[in-house]
Amino acid sequence: MQPVTEVPFTDLSAMAHEVWPDIQTPYIEALLQGRYVGGAAVADFETRFAQYCDTGHAVGVANGTDALQITLQALGIGPGDEVIVPANTFIATAAAVVRVGATPAFVDVDPDSLLMTPDLLAAAITPRTSAVIAVHLYGNMSDMDGLLAVADKAGIPLVEDAAQAHGGEWRDRRAGSFGVAGCFSFYPGKNLGAFGDAGAVVTGDAHLAEKVRSLANHGRTGGANHYEHSFVGTNSRLDALQAIALGAKLSRNEEWTEARIAFADRYRKELAGSGVRLTEVAPLARHVYHLMVVRVTDRARVQGVLAAAGIQTGVHYPVPCHQQPPLQRYATGPLPVSEQAAGEQFSLPLFPHMSRSQVDRVCEVLVEAVETP
Ligand SMILES: Cc1ncc(COP(=O)(O)O)c(C=O)c1O
The missing domain is CATH 3.90.1150.10 (Aspartate Aminotransferase, domain 1)
Known part of the structure; x- marks a missing residue:
């Protein structure tokens, strides 16, 4: 046996090779059918991902940053609001807050887990606090019992940034299923990664899911005419080809x-x-x-x-x-x-x-x- 010398940081190609036999036929069918954005492949993946996360609803979006930003917007968070975020996270957590016009309020993290703790959250809450984003950084789960107790007492919604924690669990319940919503990234290097950018919002709240879906689709609402818009939204939808790849990877x-x-x-x-x-x-x-x-x-x-x-x-x-x-x-x-x-x-x-x-x-x-x- 050859001695091990070089060790890469990751190997996305090995994952692609493993799923390729499963996705080549659906890929070609989707390409030839001409339905590239939304459609059955996206709906199927959303159903399966919601089940995977122990939630009722999943809405595919374009990336994890949009998942956070659109969730905050759907919760009505904007100028004048403060959103608590841990300082030890990827910039997108805080950038999403700034992009809805709100103010990030940074808190420190625990020296052992490097995650935000209930005590740190409790100490950071002010009358201006409108929400908190708990980040399951590195794939490690935050103390969801403790954080939710503090958020509930303060009467503020807790959003989970689960961009790094697909399948993470706290007390046998999945990441994304604790807060009002869970925001996921499917950036290629993530545990569940697409062949490009993609993301999802999961939630148990059907109204919130519909609002997120509408905001991610130019503010259209279900059943309305294609050019009737209820909100000023954005274009942040999941592609069919990404959904096919994600579905095959989700199985593994x-x-x-x-x-x-x-x-x-x-x-x-x-x-x-x-x-x-x-x-x-x-x-x-x-x-x-x-x-x-x-x-x-x-x-x-x-x-x-x-x-x-x-x-x-x-x-x-x-x-x-x-x-x-x-x-x-x-x-x-x-x-x-x-x-x-x-x-x-x-x-x-x-x-x-x-x-x-x-x-x-x-x-x-x-x-x-x-x-x-
Ligand atoms: C903790 C965290 N939040 C948010 C994001 C944003 O996700 P995306 O790169 O898909 O926009 C990422 C991923 O890069 C992340 O690691």
Whole structure:
């Protein structure tokens, strides 16, 4: 057997190869039928994705950022409203708030999980707070019992940013099924990824689902004439070809997620007791490991050692949202845990088609790099 040397960060091509036999016939049929936006393939995927998320409704949209923005708009959030978001997240969480004209109110995260906690949320609520976005970052689930209790007490809706957490669970219930809505990205590198950009909003509220569907389709409402518009909406719909690819991948998502979890467990075992800091997973959570994030104090050097050994890594994310230039005006003070994490965290290779020997190789090089500075 060849020794393992190079380890890519991910391998989208392996996933495409696996689903290709299932999708080539429906792809050609859809192409030749000429129905490219919406239609039966999209409706079928929406039904299956809603079931997968333990929710009543799913609405396909163009990407995860639109899923968040349209959800906020559907909830009536706009100028004058404050929406609480964790500082340690991808910029899209906060950008969606700004794009509806509202103000992001950044909160810090827990030093062990790097997620927003109920206490941090409770301390951040003001009379101007109109909503909160809980982010299941890296695929790790936020404390949904605690966050919902705080949001309910304050009388504000909780939206889940589940862009990285397809199939994540808290107390055996799926990500996206806790808040008023769950917003997903199907960006190609996500756990459930399209062959391009795509996203979805899931919700148990039929009225909210209809409003999201309308806003994502130029404000049209079901049954109305094509050129009758009830709202000023946008064009953010799911393509039939993406829905076919997503449907085939959804059939494999549990198997692929279990593979991710098994590799992550192996990383955790191999790295336990080394100088590498791992993120904490709550006992009630099913972490679906979109990203295998670890922390070291001298990241640049350690990443350099891994790169020299042919091991690709990423940084998610190097700058917390409140320090991003377009968002600095919304910062109200330092958020030390997010700021420190941004300087230390980085992501190891993790994808369903990797091998155990690749995990072992990464651990071997990483532990050696940390132990011999
Ligand atoms: C946490 C988080 N929120 C939102 C998004 C936005 O999703 P998209 O890239 O599909 O717009 C992403 C993905 O990039 C994300 O990781």
